[in-house]
Amino acid sequence: MHLEFVDFDFGFWGWLIVADRVFGPHTVSQEVYEVAAKPVVKAAMEGVNGTVFAYGVTSSGKTHTMHGDHNSPGIIPLAIKDVFSIIQDTPGREFLLRVSYLEIYNEVINDLLDPTGQNLRVREDAQGTYVEGIKEEVVLSPGHALSFIAAGEEHRHVGSNNFNLLSSRSHTIFTLMIESSDHGDEYDGVIFSQLNLIDLAGSESSKTETTGLRRKEGSYINKSLLTLGTVIGKLSEGKASHVPYRDSKLTRLLQSSLSGHGHVSLICTVTPASSNMEETHNTLKFASRAKRVEIFASRNKIIDEKSLIKKYQREISILKQELDQLKRGMLVGINHEEIMTLKQKLEEGQVKMQSRLEEEEEAKAALMSRIQRLTKLILVSSKNTIPGYLGDIPSHQRSYSVGEDDKFDVLREGPLLLEGENQKDSISSASAAPADASFDFKHRRSSSKWSEELSPSGSAITESSQAGELISGSKLVTGGMTMSDQMDLLVEQVKMLAGEIAFGTSTLKRLVEQSVNDPDSSKTQIQNLEREIQEKRRQMRLLEQRIIESGEASIANASLVEMQQTVMRLMTQCNEKGFELEIKSADNRILQEQLQNKSSENKELQEKVNILEQRLVSFTSGKSSMSSEQCVSDVYIDELRKKIQSQESENEKLKLEQVQLSEENSGLRVQNQKLAEEASYAKELASAAAVELKNLAGEVTKLSLQNAKLEKELLAARELVHSRSAAMQTVNGVNRKFNDGTRTGRKGRLAGRANEISGVVCDDFESWNLDHDDLKMELQARKQREAVLEAALAEKEFIEDECRKKIEVAKKREEALENDLANMWVLVAKLKKEGGVIPERNGEGTEYLSDVKPNEIESNPVPDDRGALGVSNPADEIPKEEPLVVRLKARMQEIKEKELKYLGNGDANSHMCKVCFESPTAAILLPCRHFCLCKSCSLACSECPLCRTKISDRLFAFTS
Numbered sequence: 036m037h038l039e040f041v042d043f044d045f046g047f048w049g050w051l052i053v054a055d056r057v058f059g060p061h062t063v064s065q066e067v068y069e070v071a072a073k074p075v076v077k078a079a080m081e082g083v084n085g086t087v088f089a090y091g092v093t094s095s096g097k098t099h100t101m102h103g104d105h106n107s108p109g110i111i112p113l114a115i116k117d118v119f120s121i122i123q124d125t126p127g128r129e130f131l132l133r134v135s136y137l138e139i140y141n142e143v144i145n146d147l148l149d150p151t152g153q154n155l156r157v158r159e160d161a162q163g164t165y166v167e168g169i170k171e172e173v174v175l176s177p178g179h180a181l182s183f184i185a186a187g188e189e190h191r192h193v194g195s196n197n198f199n200l201l202s203s204r205s206h207t208i209f210t211l212m213i214e215s216s217d218h219g220d221e222y223d224g225v226i227f228s229q230l231n232l233i234d235l236a237g238s239e240s241s242k243t244e245t246t247g248l249r250r251k252e253g254s255y256i257n258k259s260l261l262t263l264g265t266v267i268g269k270l271s272e273g274k275a276s277h278v279p280y281r282d283s284k285l286t287r288l289l290q291s292s293l294s295g296h297g298h299v300s301l302i303c304t305v306t307p308a309s310s311n312m313e314e315t316h317n318t319l320k321f322a323s324r325a326k327r328v329e330i331f332a333s334r335n336k337i338i339d340e341k342s343l344i345k346k347y348q349r350e351i352s353i354l355k356q357e358l359d360q361l362k363r364g365m366l367v368g369i370n371h372e373e374i375m376t377l378k379q380k381l382e383e384g385q386v387k388m389q390s391r392l393e394e395e396e397e398a399k400a401a402l403m404s405r406i407q408r409l410t411k412l413i414l415v416s417s418k419n420t421i422p423g424y425l426g427d428i429p430s431h432q433r434s435y436s437v438g439e440d441d442k443f444d445v446l447r448e449g450p451l452l453l454e455g456e457n458q459k460d461s462i463s464s465a466s467a468a469p470a471d472a473s474f475d476f477k478h479r480r481s482s483s484k485w486s487e488e489l490s491p492s493g494s495a496i497t498e499s500s501q502a503g504e505l506i507s508g509s510k511l512v513t514g515g516m517t518m519s520d521q522m523d524l525l526v527e528q529v530k531m532l533a534g535e536i537a538f539g540t541s542t543l544k545r546l547v548e549q550s551v552n553d554p555d556s557s558k559t560q561i562q563n564l565e566r567e568i569q570e571k572r573r574q575m576r577l578l579e580q581r582i583i584e585s586g587e588a589s590i591a592n593a594s595l596v597e598m599q600q601t602v603m604r605l606m607t608q609c610n611e612k613g614f615e616l617e618i619k620s621a622d623n624r625i626l627q628e629q630l631q632n633k634s635s636e637n638k639e640l641q642e643k644v645n646i647l648e649q650r651l652v653s654f655t656s657g658k659s660s661m662s663s664e665q666c667v668s669d670v671y672i673d674e675l676r677k678k679i680q681s682q683e684s685e686n687e688k689l690k691l692e693q694v695q696l697s698e699e700n701s702g703l704r705v706q707n708q709k710l711a712e713e714a715s716y717a718k719e720l721a722s723a724a725a726v727e728l729k730n731l732a733g734e735v736t737k738l739s740l741q742n743a744k745l746e747k748e749l750l751a752a753r754e755l756v757h758s759r760s761a762a763m764q765t766v767n768g769v770n771r772k773f774n775d776g777t778r779t780g781r782k783g784r785l786a787g788r789a790n791e792i793s794g795v796v797c798d799d800f801e802s803w804n805l806d807h808d809d810l811k812m813e814l815q816a817r818k819q820r821e822a823v824l825e826a827a828l829a830e831k832e833f834i835e836d837e838c839r840k841k842i843e844v845a846k847k848r849e850e851a852l853e854n855d856l857a858n859m860w861v862l863v864a865k866l867k868k869e870g871g872v873i874p875e876r877n878g879e880g881t882e883y884l885s886d887v888k889p890n891e892i893e894s895n896p897v898p899d900d901r902g903a904l905g906v907s908n909p910a911d912e913i914p915k916e917e918p919l920v921v922r923l924k925a926r927m928q929e930i931k932e933k934e935l936k937y938l939g940n941g942d943a944n945s946h947m948c949k950v951c952f953e954s955p956t957a958a959i960l961l962p963c964r965h966f967c968l969c970k971s972c973s974l975a976c977s978e979c980p981l982c983r984t985k986i987s988d989r990l991f992a993f994t995s
């Protein structure tokens with residue numbers, strides 16, 4: 036496969052394009068990295084943002100260039116490796132590296148390091164654009180960083196098209212965030228930079244046969260790449276025109292990189308396939324445009340506060356301080372006195388332990404010295420070869436093995452020969468010939484050994500040397516035997532010596548008997564034998580002494596072991612005690628802390644007590660002359676006790692009250708419910724009364740209207756009467772003039788009226804005169820009518836007055852009702868406020884409202900039957916103990932009855948006179964049933980004041 040890598044480097048530090056390179060198909064990634072990416076990486080490590088991205092048609096090798104494979108790592112792994120090697124080569128600085136890895140798939144940003152981070156949003160701050168909520172991982176090594184890339188690649192969208200089996204379906208941006216600062220004193224702030232390593236998805240031509248999802252992906256890819264091309268094109272123009280960074284997520288994210296504040300290295304990959312010629316051409320055009328983009332890369336500002344490295348450094352310093360404090364804090368919380376006490380205790384303990392240890396050491400040393408002494412003794416004695424002595428015993432044994440026949444001789448003569456040899460050796464007169472050669476040899480060897488070892492001077496054997504032999508012989512056994520074996524051996528030796536002595540004694544007896552026959556020859560033998568017996572006895576004594584010493588030694592040895600055990604036990608105890616001491620000291624610390632807390636609490640309490648005492652003193656100073664604090668505190672305590680007792684009794688009382696109240700509450704609730712029902716009933720009554728009042732008012736209005744009408748009619752009638760009378764006067768005047776002015780009377784009035792009616796009438800006087808009689812008649816009729824009307828008017832006025840009175844009464848009644856109603860509502864509201872109950876008075880019944888007293892209710896009396904106020908109120912008859920609502924109900928009933936009376940609706944009481952309100956002794960019920968009048972009143976009225984029914988037609992309903 037032939038691939039070409041086209042690299043356009045945009046130069047560094049504000050340079051314009053300095054180099055562009057074309058790489059052939061056999062170029063390795065390392066070479067491309069060296070040219071295209073390394074300078075960018077290096078600059079990024081120095082604080083300049085850098086971006087390296089691969090652009091090209093699908094399957095042209097972008098992913099291969101950026102990621103590479105196992106054999107040939109791409110730009111990204113090489114860059115990471117380089118970053119860490121730069122860190123290695125920069126010992127003077129501290130670095131903190133973080134990585135993030137995202138993809139832009141179908142214009143959606145997904146976090147490749149965190150599968151839950153989907154559809155992330157792009158934000159912008161002073162530093163530029165960034166992805167909100169993207170996961171950033173701190174990396175510590177190249178492998179660590181590459182592991183994140185590998186993990187991210189798992190989540191990347193990859194699919195196959197007809198050019199590439201593993202075609203990238205998304206743009207990926209691997210970002211390395213680099214923070215660095217100098218060490219210690221040379222600290223110059225934290226430098227932050229970003230290195231973006233981008234693997235774009237490949238542009239897809241129409242030849243890329245895609246359907247469905249691939250087509251959709253392809254369109255998104257092409258669109259974003261087109262936007263990238265447009266942005267590059269705009270930037271390459273160099274004009275201050277609008278750059279459509281926001282048209283795609285890719286350009287939006289690369290905005291700060293492309294806008295010229297960091298290094299950008301664009302690697303364009305092309306394929307030599309003729310089928311991709313158009314795309315290759317487009318890629319080259321894109322590269323050509325990109326070359327013209329000017330970059331003014333600069334080092335990023337120093338950020339201190341936001342930097343993670345600074346944060347970590349701060350944390351580290353804080354932790355160090357905490358550690359120091361912690362180290363010092365071993366003694367924090369313990370005051371100086373405690374420390375001193377603890378120290379003292381420790382010292383005391385140490386002294387004790389030291390003295391005990393010293394004692395033990397001394398005991399140990401004593402034992403050791405004894406052991407050493409004993410050991411020395413053993414060592415010293417081990418130089419003596421008791422086998423020589425013992426060798427004699429085996430020799431004896433060997434001699435036993437010679438034959439049973441020789442046994443007696445050996446036993447009989449051996450010691451004698453031995454003694455004889457000994458005698459010869461010891462006194463250097465070894466003249467006596469041995470009876471047995473072998474015995475002699477053995478004896479000789481033994482005796483020579485004794486003489487060599489025990490007698491350095493090589494002189495004749497002495498008492499001491501013999502004793503030394505015995506001791507050493509005995510001691511030697513300890514080298515290979517136990518003490519008990521030694522003892523046994525010594526005892527055996529003693530027994531043997533005793534046997535030899537006994538044998539020597541019997542031999543001596545036999546020699547003494549022989550000396551009777553031959554005194555010369557046996558004399559010497561007897562002397563030698565006596566000497567030998569004495570020697571044997573001496574040796575036996577020495578051996579006995581050795582046995583005693585061995586016993587002592589065994590006792591000493593036992594005591595040594597015992598001492599050693601004691602020492603061990605004491606050491607263990609010492610360790611245990613030391614451990615206990617540590618625990619105790621730790622406990623002591625804890626107790627000390629607790630004690631401190633307690634003491635602080637005590638202090639606080641003491642302060643409180645002092646304050647209380649002061650208060651008490653100030654309180655009692657004026658009253659009491661008690662001087663001693665004890666008395667004050669006693670009084671105070673007594674008071675407190677009394678207070679507590681009174682408080683307790685109050686508490687009990689309160690509890691009882693609570694129980695009572697709860698019982699009352701339940702009772703009152705029931706009552707409240709009843710009252711609510713009554714209140715609703717009273718409300719209904721009040722509303723009915725209001726309706727009735729309204730009707731009454733309507734009727735009154737009607738009456739007023741009728742009255743007004745009547746008044747009008749009356750006025751009209753009066754005017755007519757006046758005009759007629761005036762006309763009559765005119766006529767009379769004319770008549771008088773006409774009849775010499777001598778006559779007066781009706782003619783004159785008629786003449787006057789005629790004059791008044793019209794001046795023209797005079798002209799028609801003749802004709803008017805003809806009607807004179809008629810007029811007279813008419814005048815009379817009118818006069819009568821006038822009188823009737825006046826009477827009616829008077830009646831009307833009277834009725835009007837009555838109506839007014841009624842209205843007033845009704846109004847007052849209404850007011851009273853409203854007052855009652857208001858009182859009721861007040862009562863209801865109060866009941867609700869007091870928990871929905873009416874408090875009982877001694878449990879005997881409901882209590883009147885404190886602010887709505889019965890007297891107040893009576894102060895708004897309902898008018899009586901006569902319309903007088905506050906007279907004969909039935910409410911007065913209600914006992915005061917009755918509940919307000921009951922009284923109200925009674926009042927409402929009364930009102931209703933009165934209403935019925937007023938209305939006269941056929942009720943028995945409705946026969947009361949509606950004019951004088953007298954008792955219905957002589958009442959009549961009008962046919963119209965409007966008014967019920969008494970006889971006297973009905974006489975005054977000729978018709979029903981309401982409907983004008985003639986009273987002549989009246990019907991006396993009843994008379995009492």
Ligand SMILES: Nc1ncnc2c1ncn2[C@@H]1O[C@H](COP(=O)(O)OP(=O)(O)OP(=O)(O)O)[C@@H](O)[C@H]1O
Pocket residue numbers: 036038060091092093094095096097098099100199201202203204235236237238304
């Ligand atoms: N220089 C190269 N040496 C060897 N193999 C290469 C080289 N460049 C690309 N390839 C191979 O070509 C194939 C396509 O390459 P790659 O996936 O990198 O293309 P791409 O441009 O990233 O494609 P797409 O845009 O579709 O993702 C891969 O199998 C890759 O291994």
